[in-house]
Amino acid sequence: MNLWLMILYGWLSMSAVMALLWLLQRKTGDAGIVDVAWGMGVGLLTLFFVWGRHDGDMTRRIVLAVLAMGWALRLSGYVLWRVMTMPEDGRYQTLKENWGSAAQYRMFWFYQLQAAGSLLFALPMLIAAGGKSPFGLVDLAGVLIWLVAIAGELTADRQLSRFRANPVHKGQVCREGLWNYSRHPNYFFEWLHWWAYVCLALSAPWGWLTLFGPILMLHFIINVTGIPPTEAQALKSRGDAYREYQRTTSAFFPWLPRSKQVTT
Structure with a gap:
């Protein structure tokens, strides 16, 4: 698959996910779910990139997928536990207070920035997956x-x-x-x-x-x-x-x- 198409599909997918999660946080009042999605997004994008790059060494691609998803599951699982068992992170409470009546509008774009962040930090895996030399x-x-x-x-x-x-x-x-x-x-x-x-x-x-x-x-x-x-x-x-x-x-x-x- 063309690399630029992979990047475009990855960005559009994360943007859509973050838009849905923005709606969810409006209902729950807890913006911390974005931290769960950010890490898991990096892991899932890595799987997509590894799958799409058939030109790289197979062993390296498999290792990349295992490491990235292992990291994502650990981080996102821990953050999800905190979101479900603890009050909203004080950082997000402060942001909402500072943003006032524009809080939800600015939170939407904050979530979209996190979507771009997931893509940005998955790009090293896209590059690594193209390595042809043996592990x-x-x-x-x-x-x-x-x-x-x-x-x-x-x-x-x-x-x-x-x-x-x-x-x-x-x-x-x-x-x-x-x-x-x-x-x-x-x-x-x-x-x-x-x-x-x-x-x-x-x-x-x-x-x-x-x-x-x-x-x-x-x-x-x-x-x-x-x-x-x-x-x-x-x-x-x-x-x-x-x-x-x-x-x-x-x-x-x-x-x-x-x-x-x-x-x-």
């Missing part, structure tokens, strides 16, 4: 990166969920396990995961373009939809405790914490 050591390194990243995300999510489940910790800041070395270990391992597809794409024509995947993800996490709104919400709910956490703990890359302030 090799660099590809294997990509699989190992994926395993480390997913294990890290699972561990960070489990540690945070266990901390929040204890009522004694209400209003406190999680510093358990990985959260003692990074304020956002889940985001760090999410970013690390995107390097797996760079390794799988390096042997493909234009494979170097997949470097923009982790670069863009780093930008979004640090400057746009990741850390800034998450920390703004944390400061509102935890105040000085979170400010101290910001002072002592690396924002993104895991590192040894700085010493805490001693009060007298």
